[in-house]
Amino acid sequence: MRLVIARCSVDYSGRLDAHLPEATRLIMVKADGCVAIHADGGAYKPLNWMNAPNTLNIDDSTWTVANPKGETLTITLFEVLSDVDAELGEDPGLQKDGVEAHLQELLAARPESIEDGLRLVRREYPTAIGPVDLLCRDADDGVVAVEVKRRGEIDGVEQLSRYIERLELDSTLGDVRGVFVAQVVKPQARVLAESRGFRWVEVDYDDLRGLRPDELRLF
Amino acid sequence: MRLVIARCSVDYSGRLDAHLPEATRLIMVKADGCVAIHADGGAYKPLNWMNAPNTLNIDDSTWTVANPKGETLTITLFEVLSDVDAELGEDPGLQKDGVEAHLQELLAARPESIEDGLRLVRREYPTAIGPVDLLCRDADDGVVAVEVKRRGEIDGVEQLSRYIERLELDSTLGDVRGVFVAQVVKPQARVLAESRGFRWVEVDYDDLRGLRPDELRLF
DNA sequence: ACTTCGATGTCGTTT
DNA sequence: AAACGACGTCGAAGT
Incomplete structure (x- = not known):
């Protein structure tokens, strides 16, 4: 999992079109290729995201995520404040009771x-x-x-x-x-x-x- | 926003009961107090979470999150691999088209x-x-x-x-x-x-x- | 505060 | 793969 904190702007085009103006956010890239853009509040739902399967292309300060359905997420980085990469491994999964x-x-x-x-x-x-x-x-x-x-x-x-x-x-x-x-x-x-x-x-x-x-x- | 990567186990008790065995995961704490536990895969939904408003109590290697409804999330840390804290500020928000x-x-x-x-x-x-x-x-x-x-x-x-x-x-x-x-x-x-x-x-x-x-x- | 309803819903299960 | 229903749904808008 890679965690980048950066000033960035984001555009999504797919099931709808959406735009995020420049601001400081967390960009989370998971091992399976999922990308999520988080603000510092607002429950667990990211502002923008792209689920697997998809391909991430990093070209200098422009990240482009595309999936087979033709949806795209474009991230433009202006300043990187933090960049952490870690190997987490498989998760044993959640045990639920009471559904x-x-x-x-x-x-x-x-x-x-x-x-x-x-x-x-x-x-x-x-x-x-x-x-x-x-x-x-x-x-x-x-x-x-x-x-x-x-x-x-x-x-x-x-x-x-x-x-x-x-x-x-x-x-x-x-x-x-x-x-x-x-x-x-x-x-x-x-x-x-x-x-x-x-x-x-x-x-x-x-x-x-x-x-x-x-x-x-x-x- | 605080991002901790750690070996941990997690227990949630509230609308249902759920347990996560020991493994390495991301613990995300947002400025409004939300807590989310992420594995390295599986879309943007966390394995466990707790939304605002709530209180986070950190006692050594045991984190306890409780909300007014009586739901609790208990995180037990075994080993911390990374711990990053950053100030993100307000987000200008998402503009949508096509709903x-x-x-x-x-x-x-x-x-x-x-x-x-x-x-x-x-x-x-x-x-x-x-x-x-x-x-x-x-x-x-x-x-x-x-x-x-x-x-x-x-x-x-x-x-x-x-x-x-x-x-x-x-x-x-x-x-x-x-x-x-x-x-x-x-x-x-x-x-x-x-x-x-x-x-x-x-x-x-x-x-x-x-x-x-x-x-x-x-x- | 509470209810209703849309959502890039997400997720599991079955066909 | 597509369809269908449940979800700790989340989140916004209206009352």
């Missing part, structure tokens, strides 16, 4: 934690507009479509609406009931879900993972 | 490029749930609501649906026809648009800008 896929797995293994008597028919049940998270049958053998989100917001309810519309059109399933499941269901999402005739359920991630004893649920 | 707003302008100036005989009534026509991109009348004087996107995906069709529902409720416009316009309309968006009774149209940004001669369209 939606995990939540869906846990619910698929224990559909009864959503509603008494609920049985899983299929995970990721396919429709023309995408897969339904969980397709189930309830205690009365009715078809139930379950949408799982980590955070339950309006978009998720819209998604469930579309799936149910599709399921009722495309199949011989007949009436399909909707259930919206999330760790937290936002007030607006509750209102919309109810107005669409869906149940909404909040579940606890730690409970599902079995970190808390099941007995606690009996109370 | 959705621009596309909408061009279409407003030439509604007939969407559909023969289409005339603009108003751009950003207001409704209770937000402005409709273009409100038009067609060759038969029927009301047409146009939603403009750079890339046409399902969300955009949903947005158009909500606007039309509103327009038909709130006004004396009567039936409103929907047209979904984008540079590229994705297959799922096509299906949904058609099932809602909307037309979808793909337009070319360069054509609209007039970079290609109009005569080309005659063939």
Whole structure:
């Protein structure tokens, strides 16, 4: 990784056109050829960037980055304040815990934690507009479509609406009931879900993972 | 901005939990207090980060970043290979050209490029749930609501649906026809648009800008 | 402050 | 490779 701090101006031409006037910035060049131009503030997103795969051409004080799609990034250097190069090596990578896929797995293994008597028919049940998270049958053998989100917001309810519309059109399933499941269901999402005739359920991630004893649920 | 290259391990706890095993990485600390941990590859997104506002506490080889929401990032340093500090100053900011707003302008100036005989009534026509991109009348004087996107995906069709529902409720416009316009309309968006009774149209940004001669369209 | 929506989104997964 | 949805999305604009 090479880190250059320099007074520079930058031009990008590609999916849009963008220009950065002369100022002091960080230019970060990674081992895979990615280039990013950072200011001294504003979260982690760079002002300009170019992702791999691309080619970096350094001609005196003009750096030109080009990729196969025909996008170009041109950096003009006026004064270099610092220039550091270091070999970092491969990164072992990030371990995450607590994302939606995990939540869906846990619910698929224990559909009864959503509603008494609920049985899983299929995970990721396919429709023309995408897969339904969980397709189930309830205690009365009715078809139930379950949408799982980590955070339950309006978009998720819209998604469930579309799936149910599709399921009722495309199949011989007949009436399909909707259930919206999330760790937290936002007030607006509750209102919309109810107005669409869906149940909404909040579940606890730690409970599902079995970190808390099941007995606690009996109370 | 402070740039430290070091062998380190990192733990994040907040919206999820994540762990980075010991390896050599870049730690970037910006003037506003943001911290980002970068590997030597993988686009511009850091492996871990913490945005402002937050507090950075450096205690020997353990750095702790905490924000008001209770999220924490803990960095344990094993070996520092490089440590650079520089004053960058304010950035004058990025100038952009070619985003959705621009596309909408061009279409407003030439509604007939969407559909023969289409005339603009108003751009950003207001409704209770937000402005409709273009409100038009067609060759038969029927009301047409146009939603403009750079890339046409399902969300955009949903947005158009909500606007039309509103327009038909709130006004004396009567039936409103929907047209979904984008540079590229994705297959799922096509299906949904058609099932809602909307037309979808793909337009070319360069054509609209007039970079290609109009005569080309005659063939 | 909160919500909505665009983005050179980026990233992973599946087709 | 293309499409599709999730994201610790980020960030700006409007309320």
